Amino acid sequence: MRKDPRASALRRREEHVWEQLVSSQYERIYRLHLRLGPGPDTAADLTQDTFEAAWKAAPQFRGESRPEVWLYGVALNVNRNWWSRRRPEEPLPEEVIQDLPDTEPTAAEVYLLRQQHELVCRAVARLPETYRRALALHYFLEVPAVEIAAAEGVEPGTVRWRLHEGLRRLWILLQPALGKELGQDAPRAGRLRLAP
Amino acid sequence: MPPEPDDFASPLDRVLTTCPLATPPPADLEERCLATLHRLAEEERFAARRAPSWRPVLAAAAAGLVLSLAAWAALSALSPHAPVDLSDPLAPRLATVLGPAEPVFESAPAAPAVAPAPAGKGKTPAAALAESTRPAPGYVNPERRRQLLYSVLHLDVEELNPALQQASSLIDSAGGFLEESDLRLEERLARRQASFRARVPAAQLEALLTSLRALGQVQVVRNDSEDATKDFREKGATIREAGADEDALVARYLKTKNLFVRQRLYEQILDMRRHNQAQKRSIKTLDEASRWALLEVSMRERLTLHRVAVGAVSHLGPALAWTGATAVVWLPLMVLLALARRRPAAG
Numbered sequence: 001m002r003k004d005p006r007a008s009a010l011r012r013r014e015e016h017v018w019e020q021l022v023s024s025q026y027e028r029i030y031r032l033h034l035r036l037g038p039g040p041d042t043a044a045d046l047t048q049d050t051f052e053a054a055w056k057a058a059p060q061f062r063g064e065s066r067p068e069v070w071l072y073g074v075a076l077n078v079n080r081n082w083w084s085r086r087r088p089e090e091p092l093p094e095e096v097i098q099d100l101p102d103t104e105p106t107a108a109e110v111y112l113l114r115q116q117h118e119l120v121c122r123a124v125a126r127l128p129e130t131y132r133r134a135l136a137l138h139y140f141l142e143v144p145a146v147e148i149a150a151a152e153g154v155e156p157g158t159v160r161w162r163l164h165e166g167l168r169r170l171w172i173l174l175q176p177a178l179g180k181e182l183g184q185d186a187p188r189a190g191r192l193r194l195a196p
Numbered sequence: 197m198p199p200e201p202d203d204f205a206s207p208l209d210r211v212l213t214t215c216p217l218a219t220p221p222p223a224d225l226e227e228r229c230l231a232t233l234h235r236l237a238e239e240e241r242f243a244a245r246r247a248p249s250w251r252p253v254l255a256a257a258a259a260g261l262v263l264s265l266a267a268w269a270a271l272s273a274l275s276p277h278a279p280v281d282l283s284d285p286l287a288p289r290l291a292t293v294l295g296p297a298e299p300v301f302e303s304a305p306a307a308p309a310v311a312p313a314p315a316g317k318g319k320t321p322a323a324a325l326a327e328s329t330r331p332a333p334g335y336v337n338p339e340r341r342r343q344l345l346y347s348v349l350h351l352d353v354e355e356l357n358p359a360l361q362q363a364s365s366l367i368d369s370a371g372g373f374l375e376e377s378d379l380r381l382e383e384r385l386a387r388r389q390a391s392f393r394a395r396v397p398a399a400q401l402e403a404l405l406t407s408l409r410a411l412g413q414v415q416v417v418r419n420d421s422e423d424a425t426k427d428f429r430e431k432g433a434t435i436r437e438a439g440a441d442e443d444a445l446v447a448r449y450l451k452t453k454n455l456f457v458r459q460r461l462y463e464q465i466l467d468m469r470r471h472n473q474a475q476k477r478s479i480k481t482l483d484e485a486s487r488w489a490l491l492e493v494s495m496r497e498r499l500t501l502h503r504v505a506v507g508a509v510s511h512l513g514p515a516l517a518w519t520g521a522t523a524v525v526w527l528p529l530m531v532l533l534a535l536a537r538r539r540p541a542a543g
Contacts, residue, residue: 031221120212
């Protein structure tokens with residue numbers, strides 16, 4: 001992949017290039033942090049922290065991806081660190097994920113989920129790191145899978161698989177909560193164990 | 197940029213892509229982020245001003261090191277203490293004349309046994325190699341070569357006695373012995389020097405020289421070698437011929453009845469025996485010399501300020517004594533001279 005011409009300027013910490021990057025990306029970074037859990041005030045602080053961390057890590061930026069994508073990766077790291085200080089990681093039990101049938105939401109469920117943004121974002125924030133990064137970069141920040149692959153140093157196929165698996169796990173997390181929202185009776189026993 | 201539509205056919209795609217949060221960012225967020233950026237840039241500039249860059253310092257140190265090494269290398273090449281090549285410069289020429297020579301300082305390892313080629317199956321590589329390296333006519337077995345080794349080593353040492361003791365023990369441990377030694381004191385500079393001559397097994401000479409060089413600063417090292425194989429062979433042939441001649445004379449002596457002839461033959465046989473014994477002693481000496489390398493070592497105490505001072509003080513005593521002893525002559529002379537100069541002034 002051809003290297004971005006801004007990469008060397010960012011590495012040298014040329015202020016006008018950084019100012020352009022901040023002005024063009026601060027809003028997206030803020031929305032990313034907001035979607036991934038913390039409240040508005042914390043999201044604003046984390047946005048500042050993201051730019052600080054990126055400035056400090058600038059010499060390590062190799063320019064193999066767009067600076068924006070690299071910045072999103074830094075933002076996700078900052079977000080993860082914030083969460084790790086707040087609460088211990090609660091990964092999904094692997095056996096439950098393997099046992100559950102590969103179901104998909106119905107049209108009614110999708111409609112309901114589109115009204116429940118916060119519920120969806122909370123579920124995304126609960127996903128394991130690998131899937132959370134892939135989903136956040138692809139859906140929240142609209143980065144193509146090929147660019148994610150370049151930024152993460154993996155094959156595009158790996159990123160696509162992570163996205164697919166991330167969506168499956170997300171639905172596993174959302175399904176029980178959605179059952180309550182729809183006013184249904186208690187779902188199957190296996191799903192109860194996964195309630196957020 | 198919308199996500200790639202062919203990635204996944206999941207209804208959650210639509211949920212996630214249309215998941216905007218209506219909350220707008222704080223109005224001053226951009227300013228806050230830019231302020232963070234400017235603060236970091238200012239901190240970096242301040243740190244750069246406070247902490248000097250190490251790159252020029254390291255570059256200067258590296259350049260200094262390179263220059264020092266170059267100067268050291270140049271001085272070493274010019275210095276008389278430069279390491280001396282211990283290899284024998286005459287060896288290639290001798291090898292051309294006399295055939296392959298034995299290594300000067302160590303014996304060559306024994307050649308591995310060559311397995312015979314299996315009958316009817318052609319030659320093995322080892323057998324072919326053995327055949328190709330078969331000695332030419334007139335070839336002298338390297339184990340029979342006679343090399344006369346002679347080495348000279350001059351050292352400057354800190355203290356003479358410990359160095360001499362160490363040298364003596366090194367020669368003993370190498371299986372050698374001291375032939376002759378000499379200890380002298382250089383009066384003028386109050387430093388002592390000693391020299392000795394030792395005989396060491398030829399195979400141990402190189403290792404011994406290496407050990408001895410560590411005792412002090414090497415001033416001179418010289419290694420000479422002479423291939424005496426030809427001399428040795430000629431002497432041996434002469435002795436064998438003389439032995440055959442002697443046997444023939446003895447046979448003639450036993451057959452002869454004439455007393456006069458017997459008497460003459462008897463004298464000839466005695467002369468020949470004396471001559472043969474001298475030749476045998478000579479070849480025995482040559483054999484001894486080829487097995488025992490000659491090593492001459494000279495050691496001198498290093499010239500230090502202390503030794504120069506001690507030398508000067510030691511010369512001061514005799515000078516004063518000489519002055520006192522001759523005072524009988526020069527003191528009256530000086531008194532007379534002083535009186536002679538004063539008298540005209542008084543007149």
